[in-house]
Amino acid sequence: HITVLCEKVLSDCGVLDDCDVGELHLDLVPFDDDLLSSEIGALFKECSIDGATSGPYHMVARSLLRLQRQYGVIENVKGIGNAAQGVIETMLLLREEDEELGPDSLNFPTDDEIPAGGIHSLVVIDREIDFVTPLLTPLTYEGLIDEVIGIQNGYIRVQPELVEAETEEIGPGAQSEEKKPASKKPIAIPLNSSDTLFHLIRNQNIEKLGSFLQDQAKSIRESYASFRQNKDASITEIHQFVKQIPGLTQNYKCLNQHINLAEHIKKTTNSTPFRQRWQTERAMLEGESCYEYIEDLIASRHPLPSVLKLVCLQSLTSGGLKSAKFDSLRKDIIQTYGFESMVVLNRLESTGAIKRREMTWTDSGNSWNALRKSLRLIHDNVNVYEPNDISYVSSGYAPLSVRLMQLLLTGGPGADSLRGLARVTEVKQDLYACLSFEEAHQKRKSEASDDHSSTIDGDEKERTLLVYFVGGCTFMEIAALRYLSQSSKFPYRIVIATSAVVSGLSLIQSLCL
Numbered sequence: 060h061i062t063v064l065c066e067k068v069l070s071d072c073g074v075l076d077d078c079d080v081g082e083l084h085l086d087l088v089p090f091d092d093d094l095l096s097s098e099i100g101a102l103f104k105e106c107s108i109d110g111a112t113s114g115p116y117h118m119v120a121r122s123l124l125r126l127q128r129q130y131g132v133i134e135n136v137k138g139i140g141n142a143a144q145g146v147i148e149t150m151l152l153l154r155e156e157d158e159e160l161g162p163d164s165l166n167f168p169t170d171d172e173i174p175a176g177g178i179h180s181l182v183v184i185d186r187e188i189d190f191v192t193p194l195l196t197p198l199t200y201e202g203l204i205d206e207v208i209g210i211q212n213g214y215i216r217v218q219p220e221l222v223e224a225e226t227e228e229i230g231p232g233a234q235s236e237e238k239k240p241a242s243k244k245p246i247a248i249p250l251n252s253s254d255t256l257f258h259l260i261r262n263q264n265i266e267k268l269g270s271f272l273q274d275q276a277k278s279i280r281e282s283y284a285s286f287r288q289n290k291d292a293s294i295t296e297i298h299q300f301v302k303q304i305p306g307l308t309q310n311y312k313c314l315n316q317h318i319n320l321a322e323h324i325k326k327t328t329n330s331t332p333f334r335q336r337w338q339t340e341r342a343m344l345e346g347e348s349c350y351e352y353i354e355d356l357i358a359s360r361h362p363l364p365s366v367l368k369l370v371c372l373q374s375l376t377s378g379g380l381k382s383a384k385f386d387s388l389r390k391d392i393i394q395t396y397g398f399e400s401m402v403v404l405n406r407l408e409s410t411g412a413i414k415r416r417e418m419t420w421t422d423s424g425n426s427w428n429a430l431r432k433s434l435r436l437i438h439d440n441v442n443v444y445e446p447n448d449i450s451y452v453s454s455g456y457a458p459l460s461v462r463l464m465q466l467l468l469t470g471g472p473g474a475d476s477l478r479g480l481a482r483v484t485e486v487k488q489d490l491y492a493c494l495s496f497e498e499a500h501q502k503r504k505s506e507a508s509d510d511h512s513s514t515i516d517g518d519e520k521e522r523t524l525l526v527y528f529v530g531g532c533t534f535m536e537i538a539a540l541r542y543l544s545q546s547s548k549f550p551y552r553i554v555i556a557t558s559a560v561v562s563g564l565s566l567i568q569s570l571c572l
Contacts, residue, residue: 062113087122087556090213091251093544094537095556097122098212102558103186103530104569106142107410116142119529119558120150123181124157126525126556131177133525138484139463140185142529147183147484154488179522180551182464183484186530189460190412193533193563194372195340196333198443198454200268201250201261202534203324205562210534216245221323222316248316256313262538264443264451265328268321275314339369343376344437344456346428350384357391363400364567366392371412371567376427379416406570434462449539461539464526469549524551531561 061082069075087095097118105111123146127133138147186193196206208215252258256275260268327333339349353373356366370388374380380388392400407413431437436457438450449465450457465471467483526540537555544553559565 084118084121084125086125090560093541093554094560095554096560097558098560100531100559100561100565100569103561103566104406106530107187108406108570112142112145115529115558116145116149117153119146119183119527120153122556123150123527124153126178132488133178133181134488135180136183136484136486136488137181137467138183138185139460139467139482140188140529141482142185142187143183144482144484146527146529147486151486151488177523178525178554180468181525181527182467183527183529184460184464186528186532187410188463189458190410191344191372191375192458192460192535193531193561193566194368194375195344195453195456195535195563196337197452197533197535197538198265198328198337199262199452199534199538200265200321200324202452202538203265203328204250204320205534207324207327208320210250210560213251214247214249216247217320218243219246222246222248222319254313256310256317260317262452262541264446264454265321265324266454267444269325272314272318272321275310276318279311279314336369340372341455343369343372344431346376346431348377349373350388353388354391357388357395360395363392363396363403364564364571367403367407367567368563371407371563374413377416378426379414382415382417385413385415403567403571407567410570430459434459434466436462446542449542451542452535452538458533458536458539460528461536461543465543465549468524468551522551524553526553526555528555528557531559531566532557533562534560 061080066075066080069078069080087097090096099115099118102115102118105115123133136147136150138144197203201210204210204215208217250257250261260271263271335352339352342349349369350373353366353369356369370380370392379385389404392404404413434457436450436459438448438455438457441448441450441455443451443454448457449461452458528536532555537560540553540555543549544551
């Protein structure tokens with residue numbers, strides 16, 4: 060995006076007239092069937108720290124306009140948070156500018172060109188309205204892969220022996236291939252829906268994963284065993300089984316790969332430090348103070364980003380750090396990790412993730428506790444095997460951003476107080492602004508008839524909802540949104556778009572740059 064400041068710098072250097080300055084509109088890249096990302100990890104820092112909102116808003120708005128040129132104008136637009144409002148206003152402004160150039164410049168598809176269903180609604184979510192969720196440890200398979208190994212651009216890089224090691228002989232020929240010399244070069248493994256097994260298990264809670272993989276291994280074994288026991292198989296039956304062998308072999312390879320990855324992750328999740336950290340996070344969410352645990356991590360020189368995640372979480376869930384603890388923790392961090400840590404501490408303070416809480420006689424208590432109760436963010440008895448709530452993604456905590464989006468669209472307990480919690484923007488775009496009066500009137504008349512018939516049919520699940528995170532989206536939130544999308548109680552099929560797929564670690568690391 061060309062800015063006045065950019066042109067001024069080039070002009071001051073005396074090279075503007077000698078340069079051809081153009082724009083490269085960074086767009087959304089499809090990572091999966093329901094996930095689009097621009098992978099701009101620095102966008103959160105640009106908006107919250109640098110205050111340079113013009114470029115990020117313009118980029119997100121342009122990507123939304125490009126989507127609408129492919130799938131038609133999105134009539135129902137909602138936003139949660141200040142950045143969401145800025146993006147929506149920028150999108151409307153850019154559309155008005157395009158309309159002034161004439162219908163040809165809009166290039167929106169006609170009714171015949173729009174794919175079935177199109178995009179019915181859009182919800183834009185500002186990352187700053189929920190900084191708690193990225194700081195928590197996810198307990199879904201995909202979330203833990205990112206936490207333990209790290210997912211970059213839809214891929215993980217691991218040593219070959221981690222995923223190629225044989226767990227057990229499931230079928231004939233499972234170990235018939237010649238052993239190749241072990242390579243020390245990491246291999247890249249894509250994680251998306253093209254892997255049918257990963258598609259089934261990616262959003263499962265880690266507690267359910269083990270038994271599910273066992274059932275899959277048992278199914279493959281039984282496929283081979285049933286053929287072995289059939290001594291009187293006909294030529295046709297033998298031919299049919301031979302045709303299945305490539306598929307069974309591929310299924311075995313994928314199963315073996317995910318069993319090894321799951322075992323590697325289990326070593327971490329079963330460890331005492333992991334469980335202590337998860338229990339500390341849950342205690343903070345429920346309003347407890349855990350300063351001693353943080354101080355112990357600092358004393359043992361635990362990685363700084365990991366320590367800062369807990370400091371931020373303690374501050375956000377306690378309405379700020381007590382003045383004495385604020386000074387003490389700041390002093391300990393600077394003395395232990397060096398003066399460079401002052402930069403990231405100051406930046407976290409400027410975002411509000413860390414702040415000092417001055418106790419007064421009129422202190423009304425912690426707002427997080429009221430928020431947690433009114434929105435039902437903690438579900439102690441959630442069933443992780445057969446989930447009935449989005450809180451299964453962390454064994455009891457429902458991501459705040461997803462809960463707010465759910466309330467905005469479907470209502471429920473806490474919906475009335477939503478507008479008091481965050482800035483909510485609601486806009487209806489004119490689908491036919493570039494048409495003549497007669498054409499627009501005819502289109503609206505036809506649309507009213509179609510809406511009436513679709514209401515009678517009651518087929519609302521075909522409606523597509525686009526949820527766009529400005530500043531990043533976590534795998535915990537992605538899993539929660541996918542759960543809603545598959546739920547019969549939620550009236551939309553969800554497609555997720557984000558400026559980047561992030562974690563608490565990556566967000567804090569971006570502030571260090």
